[in-house]
Structure formats: C-alpha cells, structure tokens
Amino acid sequence: MSVKLGLAAAAATVLMAGPAAAACPVKVGIAYPTSVDWGKPIAETTLWVADMINEAGGVDGCEVETILRDTQTDPKVGVDAAKALVDLDKVQLLIGAVASGVTLPILTSVTVPAGVMDISCCSSSTRLTELAAEGGTKGLWFRTFATSQVQAALAAMIAGDEGYKKITMFYKNDDWGQDLARLTAEMFDAAGIEVMDSIAITDGQPSYRAEVTQALATQPDAIYLALYPREGISVAREWISLGGTTKMVGANALKSDEFREAVGMTYLGDFVGSDTASPRVDSATAFVDAYREKFGSDPSGPGLANAFDAAAVALLAYHAAGSDATGAEIAAKVPMVTDPAGEKVGGDVEGFKKALELLGEGKSVSFQGGTGAVVFDKNGDVAAPGVEWKFSEDGIEETRYFTAEDVNAFAAGKN
Structure with missing residues (x-):
C-alpha cells in the first residue's frame, strides 16, 4: 500500500490482479490529525485495516491505495487537506476527520458538494445529526462514534x-x-x-x-x-x-x-x-487482542476501535459498490455491510475474505468489529455504551x- 505523507508502519502492501487498469488502484483519502499524539494511532489503525483488506483480496480485486493527510485538528488545515484529496487525488471515499469543528466544514464545503462519501471515527457533535436530518449530507455521511x-x-x-x-x-x-x-x-x-x-x-x-x-x-x-x-x-x-x-x-x-x-x-x-465504549462482546475483545499483537500495546487512546470499524465498513461498502463507484454508490452499499440479518463477519483477514466473497455475490453481511455489530440510523449515527x-x-x-x-x-x- 502506497501512503503519501503516511506512516512507516503501514508500508507493506499486496498488489492485486483485478479489473480494468483504469479502476485500479482504488484511492482512499484519510484526513486525521497525525501531528498530535492521540491522532497518530487513529491513523495507524485505519491504515492497518486497509492492509488487511488488501491481504484479503482488495476492493473489487483492486489494491487499496491510502493517501493520508494531516488535519492538525484545525478547520482550515482540514479543509485544505480534504480539498487536496478530492480535487487532486480524486478520491470517492474520505475517512475522517476527528474534531467535529473540522468535520463540519469538510462536509459542507468539500465532500458533500463533490459527492464524496465521508465516514468518521470520532466526530460527536449533534450538529452533524441535525445537518443529516435536514438533508445537508445527502446520505454521504456516517460516523462510528456516538453523539455528544x-x-x-x-x-x-x-x-x-x-x-x-x-x-x-x-x-x-x-x-x-x-x-x-x-x-x-x-x-x-x-x-x-x-x-x-x-x-x-x-x-x-x-x-x-x-x-x-x-x-x-x-x-x-x-x-x-x-x-x-x-x-x-x-x-x-x-x-x-x-x-x-x-x-x-x-x-x-x-x-x-x-x-x-x-x-x-x-x-x-x-x-x-x-x-x-465498545460493548462487552467477543468481537470487541478480538479487536483488543489483535491490536495488541499488531502494535505491542493496548488500544487505550480515544477512538481506536471506532477508527477500525469506520475503515472496515467503508472499504467493504466500496467493494460492494465496485472499484469505479462514486461516493454516493459507496454510501448506498453501507446497509449491505451493516445488515443485522446478514451473515456475521469479523474484523480480521479471514473475516474480510468472507465478507468480500459474500458481498461480491450480492449478499449482505453484519460486520462485527471493535465496537460490536455496527448499525447506523437514518442520519448515519450509532448508539454506544x-x-x-x-x-x-x-x-x-x-x-x-x-x-x-x-x-x-x-x-x-x-x-
């Protein structure tokens, strides 16, 4: 996986043979605050998911190429980062940001106007719920962190x-x-x-x-x-x-x-x-164990399980939509990944392989991640303990x- 402005921990990649070259690799933008001590692990966790998706087969057979930009928890810097990802790198999926004060202007001035799907690990402002309820996010917005x-x-x-x-x-x-x-x-x-x-x-x-x-x-x-x-x-x-x-x-x-x-x-x-918090369920425990094995420490910082699940849901939805999908088409497939009636799939390489196969057959799955079974309401929100x-x-x-x-x-x- 090639990571621009990225982290050395996510350097390993697996190149996939896939559909037409024009659709590969699948570029995914990540806008997280890597210049602050608690932001770097959030980004690393997101990149880790992309690595596992690549190992499992990629998005629609394509390698996931992550492009990471630092938001510095600053609205102007965050908007500039998002604009670069959307306008220059031409991403259809943006993962980020953390601070609601950064996410809101990114949504209203960058991703929604461009038709790009945006999913965040950590933005909690209820203004985001209001914006979605008013139709301001056009169904392109999701978050795996509960509201304020x-x-x-x-x-x-x-x-x-x-x-x-x-x-x-x-x-x-x-x-x-x-x-x-x-x-x-x-x-x-x-x-x-x-x-x-x-x-x-x-x-x-x-x-x-x-x-x-x-x-x-x-x-x-x-x-x-x-x-x-x-x-x-x-x-x-x-x-x-x-x-x-x-x-x-x-x-x-x-x-x-x-x-x-x-x-x-x-x-x-x-x-x-x-x-x-994550619910006290097996998938949450499995995430902690896997994180500890990957990074050599417990996931004690804020938003790590949420970051894992945001990346997993988004990339699986991208796979279901196809490597040449638009942001709206990716967003439309999120319910297929988070269907309570779908087959349960875990957040590891084997779980991702199973999910990619089932989604490729047009079947829905219920992703079980670090925060349990992820389910979004009509405004892209989740509940949490x-x-x-x-x-x-x-x-x-x-x-x-x-x-x-x-x-x-x-x-x-x-x-």
Missing part, C-alpha cells in the same frame, strides 16, 4: 456519583466544545448539579489566566473540561497554580498520555473521565462500564 449526548450523560452520571453539587465548565470554543458544553450543562442541571459558570476557551492563546480567575471566583466543587490536550494542559496548569481544586471531570479528548504527563499525577489523582476512566502512574485505566441502556435511560430522564 452520550458524553454529556456520562459526565453527569459520574459527577453525581462523585457527590459534586457545583461545577464550573471549561469548553473548547468550537463546534464540538460548544455542543458538548450545552448538552452537558443540561444534563448537570437535570441531575441536580448547579453549573456555576461555563467558560469558552479559544485555542492558541498565550495565557488563560483571565478565564481561570473567572472560574475560581465561582468556588465550584469541581471543574468540567471539554478540551483537547493542548489547551487542556494550559488551563489545568493555570487552574492548579492559582489554587484551584484537583477535583476534575474530563471529556474523552483528554484521554491522552500527553495530558497526563504534562499536568502530572500529583494533581490528577481526583480526575475522572468519560468516554464511549460508556466508561468511566482515570489516570494512573501506568497510563489510563477504565474503572466502570455503563451499558447503552443505562446511558439512554439517564439521558431520557428516567433515572
């Missing part, structure tokens, strides 16, 4: 169990942060937790002393951080240096060794985080599991 509604419910469940009554919120001033902050504030209120203040954090400022000073004046029991590691580190350090409490609740974006190491375990003993996690000297540890039913019930006000 799940993260918001988990944060309130966890904060309530910790006994917090007053919380001040810091949120990243972009589509993801604004959406998550709004939903989480609603969940806190429903749980009887008073939101003392909700403070926007704009990335790239030299200091957040003014924002932290504003938060300190509210005298909260704890703070909630809907931030990425870069600004999260700055805010947390400033907060602690000015005497703020070490009691913190964090969104999944802070599930990062970079944040843990920069802030330090001396101050993170009371930190509790939330994240969506959740976990509570904490930092330790050894890394990141999941400390509690919430079923999807638990989360949905809480979000619906049934608890």
